[in-house]
Structures are given as structure tokens and as C-alpha cells.
Amino acid sequence: MAERSHDLVVIGGGPGGYVAAIRAAQLGLSVGLVEKQKTLGGTCLNIGCIPSKALLESSQRYAAARDELAAHGIKTGRVRLDLAVMQRRKDEVVGRITQGVAALMWKWKVKIYTGEGRLAGAGRVALRRENEEEEIAATNIILATGSVPAALHGVDLDGDRVCTSTEALAWRTVPSHLVVIGAGAIGLELGSVWRRLGAEVTVLEYLDRILPEMDAEVAAEARKILAAQGLAFRLGQRVTAARAAGGQCVVEAEGEKPLECSHVLVAVGRKPFTAGLGLETAGIELDEHGRIPINERFQTSPAGVFAIGDVVRGPMLAHKASEEGVACVEMIATGHGRVNYDAIPSIVYTWPEVAGVGRTEEQLRAAGVSFRKGSFPFLANGRAHALGSVEGRVKVLAHAETDRVLGVHIVGPHAGELIAEAATAIEFGASSEDIARTCHAHPTLAEALKEAALAVDRRAVHV
């Protein structure tokens, strides 16, 4: 059999890798994609963004039926939960989207190799499946192997009740008491899911605040709102041990009484995944965080080997991975390609949602940038009232002299959809006045962004 060869071989079929593969095919390269799992889509589609958002939506609908209808004059008897059906819908959504990705690969004639990929010398990728090993020749190689949950010293994962997000997305019964270790996006999202479905939820966080990546003021407001929903936050907790013991689990934190619970979710971040990739033989040395070092052209140390997504520096977000995939491939094919790291939005899909793009107030202060701030509460927004969801605010940070928008931070209903306009503003170098002068439809939540922009210049109409 003639040896397989491609212009580009991508290792890892997540949102970084598969998007890179499609874009490369669009640009005329012959592409191979190596993925060790049976389905494409990586963490994001299989055990990340998509299943979590499906459960967040379902659990929110359940909570709304249980708690919100009465206020609107809608009477209901008991609201019952069929978790098996809820989980099945989630699986169906995942199935539909991963199949969609497979169809896209077929459309763009990307050759899929199911198996584990490894660097095997210049221009070569070794593919291992079961007992066979095969080599593929590749002019260019992109490493897009993603990340896995970070472990916490002293925590004994049992793959069932003391576990990571992967298992917590698939539980078949509602925990009676869930302890979440880590108040980042994943911990709060899954904590919210199980809280809405009836669990008692305690969130332990090492820092003295939640959502450490987000703007502090917005995060503090989110904490109040989530706490009122029954997420019990304990901040400043250094967890030293967690394990299942008999029918119960125990979590120990420094200086605290051991906490008994039924389930433990460890959500203390993720770490780049590079095991078995053959990096040593290729002469690639990981940085102190275990990431593959790259330059601004996504090149690693050996020629022709690139890396993108969760396995390299930067926020671990699906759209960041995809964007790098596109830019990296364009760089390979055309010599140009760019990612604007100042305009990458991030979203936490609690209810209300939390979203931010650009710099936080703390970052601007630390950098000594003088800025003006406009803030507008959803309490003064008509659409929010009509939706019965008036908590939260929009905050616009603009440069004090030039008025250029530097950061936008939102906690509130549909914050995740609203942040797109803010990202566009930052990408275009728009001023807060540009947003303020743009006509926004009434009644919409997006009007709150406009009012916050007006407030930068102390001219909000509705506060």
C-alpha cells in the first residue's frame, strides 16, 4: 500500500482541530485529521460546551416551570423531572452536532484517521489504533490535542461521585448534596444545573471571589444573585482532601470541619493534554504550565509543527481554539493570519449569564490606563421587566481621552448574546459614543448596552 501523505495533518478533532482542517481544505490543502475518540468535536462537543449548555437549558426550563410560572398567573400542579429523558435529549443534541461535523469533513474531503497520533520525526505522524501502527507523511502538522481536567492534590477521583465535569454531565440521579470545588465557569454552570434540579449545592473556592477571570464587580454581583438561588459559596477555602467513603463523600479544607456530601465535582481548571504525543523526540519542551510553547505564527520549535487551542497559552475557550485554527492554517497557506486576543469574549452560562470582553477594571488599573466607566442596571430596562429578569448590569469601560471601548462586562439575562456587539465594538476600535449613537431596537436587552455607553459620558437617558 502506498504511504498516506497530506499537505497538513491535524492531531485532535476538537473545535481547534476540526475547524483548522475545514479551513485548510477550503484553501486547497489536502488534509488528514487524527482523532482518538470515535466522534469528532473534542471536549467542546462531547463533554464540554454543548452538553453543558443542553443541560443548562433544560434545567432552566424545569426551574422556570417550577418557580416562575405562578408570578405570571400560570398555575401548575407538580412539576416532575424525568432525568433520563433530559439526559437523552442532551445526548441527542451532542449526537446531532458531532454527526454534523463528520458530514462537514466528508464535504471538504478531509481524511479522518481514528486513532492516537504521535510525532514521528520530521514530516511524519505515527497513527496507533489497537495494535497496529501506521505512518502518515505530512508537510505541516498542527497539534490540537486540547486539555483535560486538572487534578487537585489530595482528591481521590472515583470516576463516579468524586469526579470531574465529564461525569457530572452524565449523572443519572440528582445528587442530594453536591460540593463543587472551584468557582470558575465550569463549576458554576454545573453547580447551577444540579441546584435547579434539586440538589443542595456548596461551592468551595480558594480565592476570596468567584469567577477569577471576570471583572471583579460583575463577578461580585453574580455571586449575590447565584447565592440567592441557593448556591452556598464558601470562599477562601483551601481544599486538602476529598474522597468517597461508604455511601457518603467527605471534603476537607484547611482549618474547617470535614464536609459531608453525596457528590463532589472537582472543577479547578484544566491542563493541556500532551501525553503520548512524542514531544520529547521532536524536541518540544513544555512551558511551566505544561503548555506547548509557540511563537506568534503558532510555530513550535521543530519546523513544520504548529499548535493551537487549549494546548497552548491563552484562555481555554472553544472559539479561541477555532480562531487560532483558522489563523494558523491561513498562515500556512497564505502567509497571513491573525487572532485579536483583545477581543475574545467569554461567557458563563448561569442564569443570569455573565459575559465579558476586553480588559477588566482591575487590569486597566494595574496597567495604569485612565478610563471612564458607564454602568446601566437591567432594572431600568423595559425588556428585562417584560422577561421578569431584572437582575444585573452592563458596564462599559472606555479610554479617558480617546473614548475607545476597552472592555465590556455584563451580568444579566442573555449576557452571552449581548456580548457579541461589544466584541464587535472592540474589534473595530469603536468609541463608546459609536455604540451610544447606534439605534438599538426597543424593547430589547441590547438597549442596556447603549445606555451604559451613554453613561460613560454621564448622559444615560434611563438612569
Added chain:
Amino acid sequence: MSGRRAETLVIGAGPGGYVAAIRAAQLGRRAAVVERARLGGVCLNAGCIPSKALIHAASLYDKARHAAELGIAAERLSVDLDRLIEWKDAVVRRLADGIARLLKGNRVETLQGEATFLSPRTLLVRGAEQSEVLEFEECIIATGSRPIELPGFAVDGKRVLGSSEALALRALPRRVLVLGGGYIGLEIGTLWQKLGSEVTVVEVTPSILPGAEAECARVVARNLKKRGVRVLTGSRALALEEAPGGARVRVAGAKGEEAIECDVVLSTVGRRPLSDQLGLEAAGVRLDERGFIAVDERQRTNVPGIYAIGDVAGPPLLAHKASHEALAAAAAIAGEEGARRPRLIPAVVFTDPEIASVGLTESQARAQGIDVAAGKFPFAASGRALTMNQGDGFSKIVAEKGSGRVLGAHVVGADASEIIGEMGLAIALGATLEDLARTVHAHPTLPETLMEAAEAALGRAIHVLER
């Protein structure tokens, strides 16, 4: 005759008028606003806000009823329309209080009464107890619009309702005939259908939502049909007759005449400007041939010092257009430099699914002789839409082919209203398809569909199967 003086006097406290008064005050003018009814105008009291509150509640109810596939069963669901209306009224009250506070906080005087012009510089304000003559330096007319009535279908508040009466109704009509398939009729019709009414829509033109982008309107039409709403397009309501236990409406369509039984008729056949009860002749303000007050791009009428904004100053009859013009008029009065604003007015329809549009449609662009590049992305291929269980609809971007400059965006689908904001800004900033495609959009979100539509227009969408 002489009386009290206000620097800037605003007639009507709707989303045009109260915003104009507040902004004029912020810009240093001594401002007053005259309102004969309630603060907030049609929008707050009988329009945008009450309708959207009820639409939200109705869709909560609808979603709760159809949640089995999500693993949720709500037993014995029923609607207490009295409570629902009370909740809606409470929402309106809270926002009206907010406006009163804003006016006060910005030192705008509020006068309760009906205003008529006595001259190009004076107004008579007739209150419940007393009348007063006011002199002004500038006047902003923001008197809004009122519903049109079809002959034979006069609104009587019982058999025939207008939108205002409909939004206050405390007993759900069993069978409704909606006259007019514009957005107001369809929004209220859909909300009643969700609460349990049987709904028929009669529309004279060949399709519903004649103002909306045609493909978007088709998605809504399809969904109405799926819901069991009967839509009769190209049909004309001829007469209303009493019938045992209700009413009968004779309707003439392509296939002849038919009699439709119903309990109430909802008349939503359009609105006309409130420009005829204002004594405009005394001021010499000119109207256009349709009765709207004629204004220039800074909202000036033909009479120096008199401005007009909102519904009374011409289409589109939308609240944010009124507020947008309010800011422009106040800026013109204050002599603000660079006060011109791009006239890009988005339009949002809160049907199921929602429609949101800004800028040119594909056919409008072609009619202007523009070489068009358009791209579409279906919600069925959006991860976010699928997680929301709402894969119906699409996003569409219209651009000029050569330059790639974006001319319009049209969305039909879940939360369309909330994702159009980005496109208004992008078009105002002169974005091209390439710009949109290269702006990072968070995953998984609905705005990704706009980015993918731009890529589709460039011939390189990542997530679509058809080429």
C-alpha cells in the same frame, strides 16, 4: 396673549417625547413636557412593553406545556388571565414610575393636559381643572399615532377590540379573528393562541408581515400553520354580523366568500399619525400627503423652532425610532456639533420565532441596482440553537459584492431581537463581510450564526453543508 415660558416644550410623553425632554434638559435647556394621558405613551401603556410582557408569559406557558421531550412534566397547567394581566400592569406601573422619576431627576416639568397650538410660539394646555397658555422657544411635537379602523369594524371594546383593549382583556376569547397580518396582529394573535384561543388571521396582501424580509416572514408563516393558526392572505374582511353565541365575519378571498365565526375581532390594520387634533394650522406646520408632519434630517418642520419626532413624523412607527429622533432633535436644538446619527433603524417582530432586521434586504439592494452578495446560515446548524431546542430559522447577511460592505442583516429565530444589536453597530461602522467573519464570536452563541452567514457570503462558511 402671553403666558409662562419654557425654553423647550415637548408635546407627548411617549418614547419620543420623554426622551427628547430629558435629553434637552441634559443639554442645558429648561424643558417641559405636556401629556394628556399617561407617561410612557403607547409604547409603555398599550404597546411594546405590555405586549412583550404577555408574550413572554405566554411562551413560558407554551414551553412548560411542551417540555416533555426535555424531561419536564408540569401537571394541570392553566392560565389565570386576571393574575397575568395584573403582573403585566405591575410591570408597566414600575416602568412608568421610573419615567416620572427620570423626568423629575432631570428637572423636566411635567404638565398634564391636552396641548393645541395657538401660534408658532404659543401653546394652550387644557388640563382637567384649568387651562394655561405657554410660550416656548422650541417645541418638539411627539404626539404619536392612533389605530386605523376599517369601516364596519369600529372598535367597541366588546366584539371588536383594538390592540389596547386586547392587551387588557381579562377573559381569554375562545375564537379570535385577527384583522391584519402585520406584526401587532400576529404578536397578539400568537400570544392568545399559546394561551389557548383558536385564531384566524385575515390579511389583504398576498403574505403576512408585508414590511418584513420575505424569507423571514415565510418561516413565521410556516410556524403559525404548525401551531394551528389559520392564515388567510389575499383576503378581505367585508362585514361583521352578530351570530348566535358570537359573531360572524364575511371574508372574501381568492376562492370566493366565506363566513368565519368568532367571539372577538382584533382589529390591527395599521396606525395613522395624531396630527389632526393639534391646531397645527395655527402654527403653520406642514403635513405630508399621508398626514405625517414633514421634517428634515434634523427633525425640523417647516416652522423655525418647531420639531417633530416619532410616529407623528413618519414611518417606521417604532419606539426606538422615536427615541433616536428625540436625541437628534434635542441635539439640533442645543446646537450640538456632529449630532448627525446614522439612520439605521432596526425592526424587531416578537412573533414565534422572532424576526429582527437592520439595513437593506436582498431585494431592496437589488432594486437599487447593487451587485449583491448574500449569505445565509440556518439555526439548525447552530450548536446554541440546538441546545435551546430551537433549531428553526436562519441568519442572513446582505452585502455589496465588490467591496464586501455589509448592507443589511436579517434574522428569524430564537432571540433574534437580542442578536441584531451587533449588526446595527457593524453596519454603522462600515463593516465588510471579511470584518464580520474575522471578529471572534463566542461559542456556543446565536451570534455565531451571523459570522457564519458572512462567511457563507464569502463562500467559505465552516459549518454549512451545502456550498
